[in-house]
Amino acid sequence: MQKLFKSTKGLLFLLISFCLFLWMIRISLTKSLFFGFLIWNLFLAYIPYFISSIIKEKMQNSSTFKLIIALFVWLIFLPNAPYIITDFIHLHHAKANLVWLDIFILFAFSSTGILLSILSLTDVYKLIKQKWNLQYANYFSISATFLCGFGIYLGRFLRFNSWDVFTNPLLILKKSFLSINDPKTWFITISFGSFLYLLFSLFKSVENISLEKQKH
Numbered sequence: 001m002q003k004l005f006k007s008t009k010g011l012l013f014l015l016i017s018f019c020l021f022l023w024m025i026r027i028s029l030t031k032s033l034f035f036g037f038l039i040w041n042l043f044l045a046y047i048p049y050f051i052s053s054i055i056k057e058k059m060q061n062s063s064t065f066k067l068i069i070a071l072f073v074w075l076i077f078l079p080n081a082p083y084i085i086t087d088f089i090h091l092h093h094a095k096a097n098l099v100w101l102d103i104f105i106l107f108a109f110s111s112t113g114i115l116l117s118i119l120s121l122t123d124v125y126k127l128i129k130q131k132w133n134l135q136y137a138n139y140f141s142i143s144a145t146f147l148c149g150f151g152i153y154l155g156r157f158l159r160f161n162s163w164d165v166f167t168n169p170l171l172i173l174k175k176s177f178l179s180i181n182d183p184k185t186w187f188i189t190i191s192f193g194s195f196l197y198l199l200f201s202l203f204k205s206v207e208n209i210s211l212e213k214q215k216h
Contacts, residue, residue, distance in 0.1 A: 008119065012049075015112050016042065022105045029101070034093060038109045041087060044080035044162070045113040051077065052120040056127055067131065074124065075144060077162045079151025081117030082196055084110040086156045117148070117196065118203050125204070142197060149193030150176075153185055 019042060023035055051074040059070055088106050091099070121144060129137035154160045158175050165172060179185040 009053075012112075012116070012119075015115070016046070019105075019108050019112055022101075022108055026098075026101060026105060029098065035090075035102070035105060037090075038084070038087060038105070041080070041084050042109055042112065044077070045084055045116050046081075048074055048078040048081055049116045049120040052123040056123045060127065060131070071124065074120070075147065076151075076165050078117060078120065078144065079148045079155060080162060081113045081120065082110075082148060082192065083152050083155050084113035085192075086152060089156075114196075114199065118200055121145070121196075121200050122203060122207070125200075141200060145197040145200060146189060146193030148196055149189040149191070150185070152192050153179070153188040157184065157188070 020039070023038060026035060027033060051070070055067070055070050055074065059067055062070075087110065091102060091106065093102075121141060124144070125137050125141050128140050151162075154172070154176070158179070160172055160175070
């Protein structure tokens with residue numbers, strides 16, 4: 001158990017297990033599997049973290065071409081992590097006497113999704129900084145968060161999935177172009193992108209402060 005608390009992956013395992021535990025409590029109280037979609041969304045949220053972990057651990061010395069392909073695939077799946085925030089839209093299905101539980105469950109799942117996105121982005125940021133330079137890493141992190149915001153819009157409002165980039169790219173391009181005139185597109189992209197970038201910057205600052213203290 002001590003090893004779980006001493007590693008990021010161990011803590012994530014405990015956090016995801018806690019989310020599943022909350023979901024099972026809801027099942028026992030309501031006899032309903034309605035929030036089952038949260039399990040699927042949490043699985044999708046873990047994918048970008050899984051990909052970035054592989055990139056960090058096994059692809060640092062790979063060719064630039066292979067690394068760019070891997071980062072492209074990672075970027076396509078990244079919006080799935082913070083996307084869980086939008087699942088609060090389902091709160092109106094909650095029973096009056098269990099609203100508090102459903103709010104907490106949604107909060108736990110969405111917080112885990114956000115954490116996975118920040119940890120994953122941090123890993124990629126460090127890799128790009130090491131492989132190329134700090135300027136590229138900063139530009140990439142800014143671009144990634146706002147593209148992530150747009151990806152959330154595509155998923156929640158246009159109902160696209162990450163794999164549609166491979167199976168139906170022309171339709172995504174068409175719908176994306178048509179959505180330019182929709183104010184909601186810009187609001188979701190900018191607001192979620194800004195939120196994620198601020199969280200990422202905060203996480204990075206705290207990590208830098210911790211490293212400075214260790215040096216002294």
